[in-house]
Amino acid sequence: MKFIPNLLIILLLSLFGSASALAAKLAIVIDDFGYRQHNEEQIIALSPNITIAVLPHSPNATKIATLAHSRGNDVIIHLPMAPLGKQPLEVNTLFPSMDEQQISKIITGAVSRVPYAVGVNNHMGSLMTGDAIGMQRVMKILANYPFFFLDSKTIGRTQVKQAAKIYNIPVITRDIFLDDQQIDSAIARQFDLAVNLARKNGMAIAIGHPHPQTVNVLKSKLATLPADIQLVKARHLAFSATQPSSIDHPSSAPLPNHPLPVHQQPVESKVTLEIIFEKYRQRWQQVIAIYQGEVQKPEAPKSKAHK
Numbered sequence: 001m002k003f004i005p006n007l008l009i010i011l012l013l014s015l016f017g018s019a020s021a022l023a024a025k026l027a028i029v030i031d032d033f034g035y036r037q038h039n040e041e042q043i044i045a046l047s048p049n050i051t052i053a054v055l056p057h058s059p060n061a062t063k064i065a066t067l068a069h070s071r072g073n074d075v076i077i078h079l080p081m082a083p084l085g086k087q088p089l090e091v092n093t094l095f096p097s098m099d100e101q102q103i104s105k106i107i108t109g110a111v112s113r114v115p116y117a118v119g120v121n122n123h124m125g126s127l128m129t130g131d132a133i134g135m136q137r138v139m140k141i142l143a144n145y146p147f148f149f150l151d152s153k154t155i156g157r158t159q160v161k162q163a164a165k166i167y168n169i170p171v172i173t174r175d176i177f178l179d180d181q182q183i184d185s186a187i188a189r190q191f192d193l194a195v196n197l198a199r200k201n202g203m204a205i206a207i208g209h210p211h212p213q214t215v216n217v218l219k220s221k222l223a224t225l226p227a228d229i230q231l232v233k234a235r236h237l238a239f240s241a242t243q244p245s246s247i248d249h250p251s252s253a254p255l256p257n258h259p260l261p262v263h264q265q266p267v268e269s270k271v272t273l274e275i276i277f278e279k280y281r282q283r284w285q286q287v288i289a290i291y292q293g294e295v296q297k298p299e300a301p302k303s304k305a306h307k
């Protein structure tokens with residue numbers, strides 16, 4: 001009766017495998033990197049699945065992007081865009097009045113200052129992202145790169161999705177800001193909101209900043225992340241999932257066919273019930289075959305998949 005423990009192990013493995021496939025996906029992006037090295041290094045140390053958004057003209061832009069990349073974190077360009085208000089602006093903030101040439105020059109400069117970038121999100125931008133023509137100019141230039149765009153959604157009537165669609169750039173939208181209030185309990189509440197939203201919609205995207213309070217809360221929340229929640233890179237959501245339309249403008253458009261180098265192609269695909277049932281069917285056939293002694297227990301793959 002030796003097969004019984006084997007059978008149990010295989011069934012348990014099946015259940016665990018499916019649980020991670022079914023887990024709700026949570027992406028955490030931390031903005032404004034490049035100014036506060038100590039806090040930023042703490043955030044990078046928390047998890048390689050946290051996405052790091054670097055301000056191109058910050059003093060440490062290239063250094064922190066390189067460090068984040070070396071630790072396995074995805075880096076995105078935190079592209080400064082004009083706000084409606086009178087906040088102090090970053091160097092080379094994009095304005096709707098800029099022509100294509102000016103925008104191209106700024107984006108090219110940002111790409112060279114933030115190495116290893118796989119995407120872009122907007123810093124501020126309540127004026128710029130609300131401007132259809134301005135955003136079309138931005139997307140036209142960004143289409144030269146294998147980037148996705150994360151709309152930080154600093155204004156309700158954002159034009160990001162519509163402009164990106166013209167150039168087949170994958171877009172995802174921020175659901176929750178973690179640290180509008182820099183108080184541990186408030187940040188913890190926002191984190192829990194993001195978790196609940198992920199459970200409801202299958203995915204959620206939260207944006208925070210390298211404040212000490214945010215570091216504290218992330219440290220404890222990520223150490224005790226519920227088993228049904230999987231922390232993922234924002235890129236994986238951009239290239240593999242269709243974000244629920246309840247959050248933003250409805251879009252039933254198919255995923256954009258955006259050219260990507262092989263190493264950046266999506267590693268996750270949308271999980272459907274059919275895929276799960278098929279996986280179970282195949283696993284069950286293996287179990288029966290092992291029990292009947294027809295085949296050896298399948299070996300683990302010899303080499304790891306490309307990352």
Ligand SMILES: [Zn+2]
Binds near residue numbers: 031122123124
């Ligand atoms: Zn910002």
